[in-house]
Structures are given as structure tokens and as C-alpha cells.
Amino acid sequence: MLTITDVSQRSGVASSALRFYEERGLIVSKRAGSGHRRFPRSVLRRIAFIVFAQRIGLTLEEIGAELAKLPADRMPTRGDWSRLSGEWMKRIDKRIAELQRLRSGLTECIGCGCLSIDRCRLANPADTAGRKGPGPRYWLG
Amino acid sequence: MLTITDVSQRSGVASSALRFYEERGLIVSKRAGSGHRRFPRSVLRRIAFIVFAQRIGLTLEEIGAELAKLPADRMPTRGDWSRLSGEWMKRIDKRIAELQRLRSGLTECIGCGCLSIDRCRLANPADTAGRKGPGPRYWLG
DNA sequence: GCTTGACTTCAAGTTAACTTGAACTTGTAG
DNA sequence: CTACAAGTTCAAGTTAACTTGAAGTCAAGC
Incomplete structure (x- = not known):
């Protein structure tokens, strides 16, 4: 203890x-x-x-x-972990994908000076569906 | 206007x-x-x-x-943008790298059941140098 | 002339994930 | 036995990025 x-x-x-x-x-x-x-x-x-x-x-x-x-009584098995990790993987992959989109936007979009609220899909928050809480900070996820 | x-x-x-x-x-x-x-x-x-x-x-x-x-008086040039974007790229790449480490930890480390505070470099926050503010939330960056 | 809607300021509330402080008790070394 | 470190609870403070509410002003349509 x-x-x-x-x-x-x-x-x-x-x-x-x-x-x-x-x-x-x-x-x-x-x-x-x-x-x-x-x-x-x-x-x-x-x-x-x-x-x-x-x-x-x-x-x-x-x-x-x-x-x-996870089971409270016994040690988690490999199966328990893999069920969890599947979900987490998806989440990680999604965020990585977003970051890569942002990354390419940085060269393609900001780099070329086109950063426009109307045309730029990366900058335009309307592209990312409805807000689910108070304020712009929720786009960040 | x-x-x-x-x-x-x-x-x-x-x-x-x-x-x-x-x-x-x-x-x-x-x-x-x-x-x-x-x-x-x-x-x-x-x-x-x-x-x-x-x-x-x-x-x-x-x-x-x-x-x-950025210059207040004139439109930002391609040069202005690229200076900024260089820094941002680094930042994005760092975060992507971390997420990829976490991702592989998910299979290698949690997947195999070894998730141990002593051995696991992903789980052990002591591996990630000194805290620079109030609390564990600063490891998340 | 009156209502309705858009706008203003300013103060206070919100959320997550803790930290900090006060006031007090317990455990341990000498 | 006496320090002093380590533990306890409970309430309140912290930070970012806003939102919400109150109280009032302004502009436009009928």
C-alpha cells in the first residue's frame, strides 16, 4: 500500500x-x-x-x-484493451488528418495568399457543421 | 463597411x-x-x-x-506569410509526431498490456520535462 | 408615435482540470 | 516531549475563451 x-x-x-x-x-x-x-x-x-x-x-x-x-474485479485482458484502443485510434487518426489538412492549407492556402473567408475551406468555420456548445473554441477539437 | x-x-x-x-x-x-x-x-x-x-x-x-x-499598413506579402507558416509547420509536425507516438503506444504498449507507470515512456509523465504551470494539464500540449 | 430588432457597455457566469490556502490532525525523528 | 513534515477537509482561486444578462440607446417600419 x-x-x-x-x-x-x-x-x-x-x-x-x-x-x-x-x-x-x-x-x-x-x-x-x-x-x-x-x-x-x-x-x-x-x-x-x-x-x-x-x-x-x-x-x-x-x-x-x-x-x-474495464472490469473492476479482474485485470483487463488483451481483448478489453483492444476494444478501447480501437476507438482511440479513430480519434487519433481524425486529429492527425485534420492537422495534415491544416498543414497543407498552410502552403497551398496561406502560402498563396488566398486566405479568404469566402473561398478557403480551411478558414471558413461554416464548413464544419453546427456548433455544439458555447463559442468558437469547439471548432478546435 | x-x-x-x-x-x-x-x-x-x-x-x-x-x-x-x-x-x-x-x-x-x-x-x-x-x-x-x-x-x-x-x-x-x-x-x-x-x-x-x-x-x-x-x-x-x-x-x-x-x-x-504582419505589417499593419500594407497587405501581407508571400514572404510575410511564409515566415509565419514556417513556425506553424514545426508546431503542427510536433503535434502530429506526438499523436503518432501515442498511436503506436496504443498497439505496442497498451495492446500488449504493459501499460506500466515505471516502464512505459508514453504513460510516464516524468519523461516529459518540467512542468511550466499549474498541473498535469500542461503535459497535454 | 410606437414597437421591434439591432446595437451598445459592463459585470458576472461558464467549463475543465486543477491549485492554493486555511485550519486542523497525525506520524516520526531526536 | 517537542518539532516539523505529511496528511486531512473544504472553500475559493486560476486560466482561456468566450457567453449571458441587465440596462439602456438607436433605427426602421407601420
Whole structure:
């Protein structure tokens, strides 16, 4: 069993973040008689999962949903992982594709000086369907 | 000269966002006698620039700095654009590279079940140098 | 002349993912 | 036994990029 500082040091995630994750139900701990948290070693793998997923671009809420898909009682099998990773792959590929489109737009479109709100499919946000929340920041995904 | 609603409709950016951009100095407007904003057509190109840069992942602050590099008096030349785009290319390429690393980690590392905080270079945030702000969210960039 | 719609400013609210601070308790080294 | 480090909770602060709401002005059609 590990203290919160142990976990923080081994994972590189701040203690305050670990408490926050626990509050959100992403990780769990037992308590020592003193009320201090004691984490099982397996929490490190779970945190690795969280950090990895974040770098891919998932929100904590999405990550919570993903974690819920994994069996709580047993170690995840190769099959469990591959189901998850399939979805993630798609997501990564989509973002890579978008970045590559932007990249080529940078030479073809900005490079040639044509950057026009009317003609340029890259710059024109109307090309990317309806907004699903507050403001332009949602185009960025 | 265009009203704020004209600009909003043609650019797909909400009026409130346009006011916000103006407040931040990213775009400018004249005022009609009534006090209402009047935008020159050239603002559309500027907004296209902003939206494009956002999709690449620049913050508004960074975008402001980029816009400041462009000459205020004349139309940007091919040379002006290419100086900017060089930097942006690098940025895009870096992010694409990271996503590809993550992608291969998904098969090699999670796929094989090895996702371990100790061994896995993808999951271990300590591999990615010092934090430069509050919290794990800064690893995500 | 009156209503309706577009516009204005300014202050405050929103979301995610945490961090920070206050006030307090526990564990450990000497 | 006494420091002092490490842990606890709970409330409030942080950042980006806007949005929303209140309260008021302006312009146009009937």
C-alpha cells in the first residue's frame, strides 16, 4: 500500500490532482486508521491510463466512462484493451488528418495568399457543421 | 463597411466573440455616428487567420503576437506569410509526431498490456520535462 | 408615435482540470 | 516531549475563451 506522496512521486501527478481524481471517482483508496489515504499498487496503472488518455485528448469525464468499461474485479485482458484502443485510434487518426489538412492549407492556402473567408475551406468555420456548445473554441477539437 | 452581424454571419464567429477579439486588440473597427461598430472588409481575412491559427492550437495571445508581426499598413506579402507558416509547420509536425507516438503506444504498449507507470515512456509523465504551470494539464500540449 | 430588432457597455457566469490556502490532525525523528 | 513534515477537509482561486444578462440607446417600419 502506498501513501499519496508515494503515488504522486511514482506517477508524476500532484497529490492535489490525485485527490481530485478520487473525488471524481477515477481512482479509489482505502484509509489508514489515521484517515490517511492508502493506495493499492494497481492505482499506478490506472493513473498511467488516465494520463495517456489525456494526452490523446480525452476529457476526464470521457476517461471515467472508459475506465467504467474495464472490469473492476479482474485485470483487463488483451481483448478489453483492444476494444478501447480501437476507438482511440479513430480519434487519433481524425486529429492527425485534420492537422495534415491544416498543414497543407498552410502552403497551398496561406502560402498563396488566398486566405479568404469566402473561398478557403480551411478558414471558413461554416464548413464544419453546427456548433455544439458555447463559442468558437469547439471548432478546435 | 460591415455591421457586426454581417461579419458574424460571413465568418461564422459570434458577435460576442468579435467584441471580445476587438477588446483583446486582435481586430479593430470604426464607429458609426450612432456608436455602432463598422468593420472594413479586410477584417474577414483577419478573422480567417485567427480561426485558422486556433485550429492549429495557438492561443489568442500567441495569435495576437503573430498578427503584430504582419505589417499593419500594407497587405501581407508571400514572404510575410511564409515566415509565419514556417513556425506553424514545426508546431503542427510536433503535434502530429506526438499523436503518432501515442498511436503506436496504443498497439505496442497498451495492446500488449504493459501499460506500466515505471516502464512505459508514453504513460510516464516524468519523461516529459518540467512542468511550466499549474498541473498535469500542461503535459497535454 | 410606437414597437421591434439591432446595437451598445459592463459585470458576472461558464467549463475543465486543477491549485492554493486555511485550519486542523497525525506520524516520526531526536 | 517537542518539532516539523505529511496528511486531512473544504472553500475559493486560476486560466482561456468566450457567453449571458441587465440596462439602456438607436433605427426602421407601420
